[in-house]
Amino acid sequence: MAAAKAVISSRRAVRRHLIKAGADTSSPAAPRNWLDRLPSEILIKILSYLDASALFSIIHVNKLFSHLANDNALWNKIYIAKFHKNTKQKSKCLDKLLLQMTTVQVQDQAAGYWKWLYFKTVAACDMNKWKRHLELISRHTGLPSRTERVLRNLCITWELTISDKSGHEETFEPSWSQFFETSVTLCWSGGGSLPSYQQISTLQLHGVRRIALDCPGLKKPGRRSLMEKLDMQILTKAVKVIGQDRLVELKLLQSGIIIGIWKGQSSVAFVMFTLHFHRLVERCTQGSSECPYVEPVVKPPFDDIDPEYGLHGYQLHIVLHNTVCEFMSGSFSQLFCRRSQICDGLMQLTAISRTNLSQHTPLTGSITLPWKCEALQGTVENCCIVTLTLLDEFSKPFWCISSPVSVELHKTPVSYDYDGEHYLVHYHDSDGRVNMEFVRMKERKQFVLVSLVVYVNICKVNKYFDRDY
Numbered sequence: 001m002a003a004a005k006a007v008i009s010s011r012r013a014v015r016r017h018l019i020k021a022g023a024d025t026s027s028p029a030a031p032r033n034w035l036d037r038l039p040s041e042i043l044i045k046i047l048s049y050l051d052a053s054a055l056f057s058i059i060h061v062n063k064l065f066s067h068l069a070n071d072n073a074l075w076n077k078i079y080i081a082k083f084h085k086n087t088k089q090k091s092k093c094l095d096k097l098l099l100q101m102t103t104v105q106v107q108d109q110a111a112g113y114w115k116w117l118y119f120k121t122v123a124a125c126d127m128n129k130w131k132r133h134l135e136l137i138s139r140h141t142g143l144p145s146r147t148e149r150v151l152r153n154l155c156i157t158w159e160l161t162i163s164d165k166s167g168h169e170e171t172f173e174p175s176w177s178q179f180f181e182t183s184v185t186l187c188w189s190g191g192g193s194l195p196s197y198q199q200i201s202t203l204q205l206h207g208v209r210r211i212a213l214d215c216p217g218l219k220k221p222g223r224r225s226l227m228e229k230l231d232m233q234i235l236t237k238a239v240k241v242i243g244q245d246r247l248v249e250l251k252l253l254q255s256g257i258i259i260g261i262w263k264g265q266s267s268v269a270f271v272m273f274t275l276h277f278h279r280l281v282e283r284c285t286q287g288s289s290e291c292p293y294v295e296p297v298v299k300p301p302f303d304d305i306d307p308e309y310g311l312h313g314y315q316l317h318i319v320l321h322n323t324v325c326e327f328m329s330g331s332f333s334q335l336f337c338r339r340s341q342i343c344d345g346l347m348q349l350t351a352i353s354r355t356n357l358s359q360h361t362p363l364t365g366s367i368t369l370p371w372k373c374e375a376l377q378g379t380v381e382n383c384c385i386v387t388l389t390l391l392d393e394f395s396k397p398f399w400c401i402s403s404p405v406s407v408e409l410h411k412t413p414v415s416y417d418y419d420g421e422h423y424l425v426h427y428h429d430s431d432g433r434v435n436m437e438f439v440r441m442k443e444r445k446q447f448v449l450v451s452l453v454v455y456v457n458i459c460k461v462n463k464y465f466d467r468d469y
Helices: 002-020 029-037 040-047 052-058 063-068 072-084 092-103 113-135 147-153 232-238 280-285 458-465
Strands: 156-164 169-172 176-179 183-188 200-210 222-231 240-244 248-254 257-262 268-276 314-321 326-335 346-352 368-373 376-381 383-391 397-406 408-410 420-429 432-441 446-457
Touching (some): 040 072, 072 113, 113 147, 200 232, 200 268, 222 232, 222 280, 232 248, 240 397, 248 368, 248 376, 268 368, 268 383, 268 397, 314 446, 368 383, 383 432, 446 458
Antiparallel strands (some): 156 169, 156 200, 176 183, 183 268, 200 222, 257 268, 314 326, 314 383, 368 376, 408 420, 432 446
């Protein structure tokens, strides 16, 4: 609004000048021509009264204003006004940037340098402001308890870039998103603008950090961080159908990523990503547009006294949910595995035993996966999302997954504990697998989780703890 008012007021001033001079103002082009003929110095002077939001908006007016509004002197003035005089916002990174400012001539830099430096410094200040909130760790999940709040306050969003086999590339904003206790689900539905399934070449997911500016109708300046890059030619060889209803078929591309295909067609209804909260803020902000964030290797302290070090003291937090609500959330502590229980290169951690009725956990609601796409929506039966966080004996995240799974009917011998159908969930990746067993109670029409066993690849344990089990 401030930018629009500045342009309108300058045009009115020029028009008043033309009237006094007796110029013909009946032609719509007359004020425009006079405005274009004004010296750059005068236009720069007018723009110098604008704040960062208005100046950024002016860039989108036309080529002339785009050139003028990138002037280093304008942005240098805004930079100094915000950071040099406000000692409360100073930090080590700001001091370094301010020192850089005093040693470099303003106009010696390429046009737009100080605009870039301003937005970079604003982003650094905001990150420092909210970084301390990530230090508040939940004792149940082992994750920052304010991840959703930090993501929202840092104006982080996500973009999906789809490339087809002809080389055409298009970027989409999420159609909707839904936060849960330890994950967020994102969905893109193109309404016919998504390419057909067979034509997709690559999928790229970027986290985008936007700068909070008062620019209605304009995209805020932002920095992109690559989170996933999928080669569809490789993935389609191992794609698994995890569910369907009368309209769509759900294909699991890899852990956490499904694509909905209209039944009987090859067109894409939607693409859905489920992201675990573990280091999600870092993954969304600290990678580059071409390379993802690399998690630092932090080894826990080595314990050479306990021979079973690395095989005990685990804690498991699991959330079962769909795209709308949660069915179950539970934590299980003091999980362990004896050396004799290591089998086929896997360490077994039993959270819920089939024979221990006191551990069995009822679920709220039916196991379904609702979806929506523009004017259409539906529900896929016997599908849900599993978000699992396994913590080591120091309560640090050891293995984190968040992925849609299928719940399959399983024929079992007669059970005297429960009267109902038995269902199984099998999830696996290179780090391990998860086995769950449910019983659907006939009378109460309720699911009960009667078994939950996590198997971790012993190679992952050996590498993490520097052992040889």
